[in-house]
Amino acid sequence: MKHDPKASHCQCGGKMSRRGFITALGVGAAGVAATGAMTARTATAKETPMIPSGEMARIDLTVNDRAHTLLVEPRWTLLHVLRESLGMTGTKAGCERGECGACTVLIDDIPRYACLTLAMEVQGRRIVTLEGLMEGEKLGPVQEAFLEEDAFQCGYCTPGQIVAAEGLLRADPNPSSETITRAMSGNLCRCGTYPHIHNAIQSAAGKRR
């Protein structure tokens, strides 16, 4: 099955790569298809011996307004599923223990660390990643502001910064300078781009109005 970025319900669960192939299931509307796919995976598992790591569970995730049905291990984090199962590498792995904010995503509009969030616990919630802030090929307003204000250097923490800023502006469309600083304090930037990030959020607030 081919990855179709335009489809409202993805038929593959990510790009066709080793990364996506192992765990992402294609399911249409019919459950039969899912069974078939699961069977297929078991066969694959026999050919390539993998570590037995507990039961795989079937979950439904809504990421950037698209529904995905996947097989996951209960211990897998949302970060792992986004990057490895769905092949959505816009969300970055930093410390992977809730300290740096590089993996920030929105869950029902609230910024959360995807590395500390289990994929299973966010079923039925609205997950938004950096890719979801794009308007087609166009940058969203917060992204545009980051670009204009030169609010990044190496770019590694940037997806998390942009998503955290988006979350802030959804909650408070007109944040004070102090609010911006506090709201962004969970996102580390070692390049020290904080002053430009601050400017970008102020500018983005204007753009969104």
Added chain:
Amino acid sequence: MESREHRLISGRGQYADDLDFPGMAHLVFVGSPHAHARIVRLDVAEAEAVPGVIRVITGADVVEHTHPLPVQANFTSPGWTWRLAEVYAMPADKVRWHGEPVAAVVAEDERTARIAADKIQVEYDPLPVVAGAEDALKPNAPKLYDDWPDNKQVHLKFDFGDPDAAFKEADRVITVSNREGRVTGLPIEGRGCVGHYDRGKGTLTMWGAFQTPYLQRHNIAAAMGLPEARVSINAVDIGGAFGLKIHAWKENVVALASKLTGRYVKWFEPQRDFIVTGPHQRDVSWQGEVAVKNDGTLLGLRATVTHDLGVESTQKGIAALSIFPACSSPCNMYRWKGMHIEGIGAVTNKSFYCAYRGYGKDKGIKFIEAVINRVARELNMTPEAIRFKNFIQPDEFPFKAINNYVLDNGDYPGTLNRALEMVDVDKWRAEQEKGRAGGRHIGIGIVTSIEPAGVAVPNCQMGGLTQARVAICPDGTVEVDSDRTEIGQGSEISHVNIVSGILGCKKEDVYVRPVTSETIGQGPLSSRGAVWPASAVAKAAKQLRAKVDRFAASMFDATVDDIRIADGVIGCGKDTEKQLTFAEFANKAFFFPGPRRLPKEVLLEHEQLLSVTTTWYSPSTPESGSSYTTFCTSADIAVVEVDTETGVTKILKYAHVHDAGTVISKKVIDGQIHGGIVQGIGEALMEELKYDRNGQLLNTSFAEYLIPTAVEAPVIEIAHLVTPSPFSETGAKGMGEAPIIGSKAVILTAVEDALSPFGILVEDSPASPERVRAWVNGSKGDEQ
């Protein structure tokens, strides 16, 4: 064409962790829990039995299949100590620091590799631990390297000018000391790469967070025992580097893993490993005395700076070399009569020393700036007055300093004057007086510095290598190659600005290609990007422009003086009929180059292709031996308030004046200034890697090793002066390290000023809340 900026903002960056190849296996390292121990037994059977594990690589495998890591710097002057150790990428017999890898697991996926890694059983025989430089240098200290007489890896001795005469002339000699904590640059992205050894061709290709692909190719090929010509190193998007990704160490194990398994092998370093086994810096202490006249004239310095290198630092990392700039930089921007400086590097059971923004220049300047401010206080002078008295003046350039640096130019008094215009220090001093009466402790710090940039020194791999290529493609687009990897410091946009400015093409038509080991060069380090690679790129672009002018003149039947190029259009005088776009021009030049289009001499000279490859070397270094080419100038003024109850320092005002010569991109420079200042504030107030007596690193996460967040970043006011350097092709000066040099010095001197009623000398950093509290508690108890 999509710009790098647009690509990263939309989440399409391709960093090491984003790489994915068919059949790619994953590698994870297993580290030692001991700081110093013999490896008695290493059992991998249980790990190899885990389904999905492809192979376990041990130190013994590394010793069997690879060579010792190559020596990157070797100085053997008489009277100096410079020791080398034989080290492999992983040890077979002995571990020398907490976390040192002893094995690596290669598995189908990372999680399987981690599960298997936990099943590797290692029996250690612990050895006595050398927990710091002071212990290391004691007689009878346990030795790290059995074939060395002691733990001293480096001892350098310098006489600059005439130190004895300087001290003879002195009205007073003041004893000074200073220490700074061990830190790590710690980009948010760890190190990482994918290696692929092609068994058929005998070639090794690697992609990843490589800051210096050309040097890394040399070092990886040497360790792997492969011909360099068969190795290719390719930089992908790099999530910050700051010097921490210039070396090649664990990367060799990844290469070996691919060679032994025939698979693409990926390794992406978790943050904890990056801290525990990553390059460290600073951790120095200074002891010395300064000679001055009572009118504030600086005369001389005698000082010894002792470095805690961790394990050896000429192979895994290359920072024993940073002892040189630490020893030379105290001259800073002042006239001195003489200095005697000794630099010592001791090996200890800590992670290795490598580059981090500053690379020793920061140490010398931080030290001397603290010293000068102390001298000023003793002489009852202001910090600004003592500097104005001792600055090298604008009409003295180029100035050969006693440390052999040839200072290009600048306006040192003008730089400080500009900063004093931005901050009304007299007003703040009155505020300070007023505050003290009410128990508020405000401190004002003033620091001025130059940044030696663009290193070229003998006896090491940093000899001054750079190469660039600028070419117009047949469709009129322009491609640029250099050794300047994009690590977030603005290489790409800088080269776009330089090339489009010289060629007259459109900015969006310039593509700066990812850096590979095909281009010769040291990469971006020592703030050399704007000096060496940018000069080479500018030089190539100028030569290419001359070709375009010559070819266009021939096509238009005109002279080169008639050729005008702007915004992608090549025109001829005022004749609007005679115009070519770059695409039209390139098409004619490449595909219809016959004698009617190009001057026949061009064809006879084989100069017809629109591609120029060139190199560049510092104009000042060959004659003078100056290790650096440009010296940007900065002045930092900070006002802080220290809460003596909690020990917390708050920055009330921060001003930075900068003169980096010609401005290639103001946005890039401002970003570098912000970033360097924020990192310097981290070093001054928060950051310190803490090892216990057993050599265990105690703070191994962002939760314990604190770096500045948005909350700690102050409002930074910036002013630019522009004194173009005569020594670089564009007039630009290297500036990436200047802000960290000034900021950590200025914050600490401001804290000292704030605490002066307690008689506290800030001789140790960071000035963390607990340390400030200890100082206050240890002072005479009451404010004097």
